[in-house]
Amino acid sequence: MVTKAFALLATFSAWLAFLWLGPSMDFTRHAPTSIIALHLLPPLFACAAWMGCSVFVRRRRMERERTAALEAETRERARQRAEQVEADKRRAERERSIDCRAVSISGLGTAKAIDAFPASRDNCRVEWELTSAGPHADGADRIGRLSLLMRQALEGITHIEPDCLMLPMFIVTPTGVSDAHAKSLLKQAIATMPAQTGLKRDDQPAIFTLDRSMSDGLATLFDTLPELGAALLIAVDASDSDSSDLLDEESTLSPDRMPPAQGASALLLMSPAIKHVSDIEVESGTHGKSVDALLPYWEHVSSDSHASTTTANLAEWRRLAQLPVLARIHRAACDDVETGSPGLLTQTRRTTTLMNEALLNAGVGSGMAFLGLVHDAGNIAHCGKRLACLGSALHAAEIDFEPVGPDALNLTDLIGDLGTASEVALLACAVAKTVETGRATLSAAFLPHGRLALRFIMPSSDDGTGP
Structure with a gap:
């Protein structure tokens, strides 16, 4: 979540700076399509950054869940093994x-x-x-x-x-x-x-x-x-x-x-x-x-x-x-x-x-x-x-x-x-x-x-x- 917020903030800041500096530039020498493309570049970059960060965060979350599941399974196996050992001990003592x-x-x-x-x-x-x-x-x-x-x-x-x-x-x-x-x-x-x-x-x-x-x-x-x-x-x-x-x-x-x-x-x-x-x-x-x-x-x-x-x-x-x-x-x-x-x-x-x-x-x-x-x-x-x-x-x-x-x-x-x-x-x-x-x-x-x-x-x- 922090990574996504930082990426969006950086992209939004770059876009604002571009729009603020735009009027001081001479765009008359450029075609209207080029000007539109320059203005669409920051949103596209922001979308790409958002998607990349989402994939990264989702993978990290899946890895953490997988690790937690493995740890829980290991603890459960250890508990069952300890219970089995204790049960075998009690049965051996009883018999x-x-x-x-x-x-x-x-x-x-x-x-x-x-x-x-x-x-x-x-x-x-x-x-x-x-x-x-x-x-x-x-x-x-x-x-x-x-x-x-x-x-x-x-x-x-x-x-x-x-x-x-x-x-x-x-x-x-x-x-x-x-x-x-x-x-x-x-x-x-x-x-x-x-x-x-x-x-x-x-x-x-x-x-x-x-x-x-x-x-x-x-x-x-x-x-x-x-x-x-x-x-x-x-x-x-x-x-x-x-x-x-x-x-x-x-x-x-x-x-x-x-x-x-x-x-x-x-x-x-x-x-x-x-x-x-x-x-x-x-x-x-x-x-x-x-x-x-x-x-x-x-x-x-x-x-x-x-x-x-x-x-x-x-x-x-x-x-x-x-x-x-x-x-x-x-x-x-x-x-x-x-x-x-x-x-x-x-x-x-x-x-x-x-x-x-x-x-x-x-x-x-x-x-x-x-x-x-x-x-x-x-x-x-x-x-x-x-x-x-x-x-x-x-x-x-x-x-x-x-x-x-x-x-x-x-x-x-x-x-x-x-x-x-x-x-x-x-x-x-x-x-x-x-x-x-x-x-x-x-x-x-x-x-x-x-x-x-x-x-x-x-x-x-x-x-x-x-x-």
């Missing part, structure tokens, strides 16, 4: 699962609980005892019981596979015990264990505590196990209350009081990406490493990483990798369902949403047929509304199952309140039930502060490599 290769459960229980829970099978030990823990224990006695429970957990899992003690260990801190003290108790239990083939006496496996402030305490495993390759999960807890009420079948506990309990659970977990030793050997050879450097967690890394600095030879790893897959554990869908004391309709809607997310995480759709349900909805004062909402969510997902039938195990009602060890014990019992029935099992963990975690445990395939 991430864990293979359970061994499970050990032990503790106190009633005769009814012992009859209800699955019996021991290969690589799956379930040992509930009727032995009383004695009268009300003080703090020192409770610490001793916790140490004994940790040893029981280690003995149960090493009875299945001795080499698992060389793996990184995740421990759920017991109630009233600091993380550092829990690690110390576990190290003491490891030190008292008999010498194993995969663990030298001067080796110390890496021990980590799970964050109990998370919505789903086991979510850390789903995020770190691909880096670790394999890990050992341990959870123990013991009530300070008198356990005689638990062992008395005719005792009349208050409806609001959970029976005391103590128990230990240990699971040997591996990433589904690791199926055969040959895969690890090829990967090690590709990176120019020796066959002894089998997994990332056997390499020396920074101390703030979830990794171990212990080493193992090929034979020890082959024994671990050849363990059959008992079940595949999928990431839980966890959210608040009881916040603000919601009505039955609101709580049912929230539970149904979680059920759909859990089905999505497991990679299955509505109408799934499963046989088992393990939950810790509590005693009669707590479980009515919870199981009603859970049953409605199952019905909405077109899953025909009765949450109060013989195939449903109420861990808290049968065993008692295991405190911080409840979620892992629930998971271990769900794996044991999947192994017993050969069908999928739903684990419903009612966590503190009104949270609910739903996850599906799927049976392994016939070839032993996973679902």
Whole structure:
């Protein structure tokens, strides 16, 4: 626009100057046509300048629009690419699962609980005892019981596979015990264990505590196990209350009081990406490493990483990798369902949403047929509304199952309140039930502060490599 205005102004000024100087010239010597041509020359020049400037400006505008369109297209492609990367990341996290290769459960229980829970099978030990823990224990006695429970957990899992003690260990801190003290108790239990083939006496496996402030305490495993390759999960807890009420079948506990309990659970977990030793050997050879450097967690890394600095030879790893897959554990869908004391309709809607997310995480759709349900909805004062909402969510997902039938195990009602060890014990019992029935099992963990975690445990395939 400025160029056009300048061209018109220059042409108009030249024309005015020509007309002003014209009278002082002698035009008598020129023909009238020449005079007319001289007067028409400035308008023609102005028109030509206008057309030239218009073409130039139009081309400049088209170039700017084309450049802006290309920039907008580039930004849109970058945005779509970022959204796709984020969607792939969320889908990978959602679909991430864990293979359970061994499970050990032990503790106190009633005769009814012992009859209800699955019996021991290969690589799956379930040992509930009727032995009383004695009268009300003080703090020192409770610490001793916790140490004994940790040893029981280690003995149960090493009875299945001795080499698992060389793996990184995740421990759920017991109630009233600091993380550092829990690690110390576990190290003491490891030190008292008999010498194993995969663990030298001067080796110390890496021990980590799970964050109990998370919505789903086991979510850390789903995020770190691909880096670790394999890990050992341990959870123990013991009530300070008198356990005689638990062992008395005719005792009349208050409806609001959970029976005391103590128990230990240990699971040997591996990433589904690791199926055969040959895969690890090829990967090690590709990176120019020796066959002894089998997994990332056997390499020396920074101390703030979830990794171990212990080493193992090929034979020890082959024994671990050849363990059959008992079940595949999928990431839980966890959210608040009881916040603000919601009505039955609101709580049912929230539970149904979680059920759909859990089905999505497991990679299955509505109408799934499963046989088992393990939950810790509590005693009669707590479980009515919870199981009603859970049953409605199952019905909405077109899953025909009765949450109060013989195939449903109420861990808290049968065993008692295991405190911080409840979620892992629930998971271990769900794996044991999947192994017993050969069908999928739903684990419903009612966590503190009104949270609910739903996850599906799927049976392994016939070839032993996973679902």
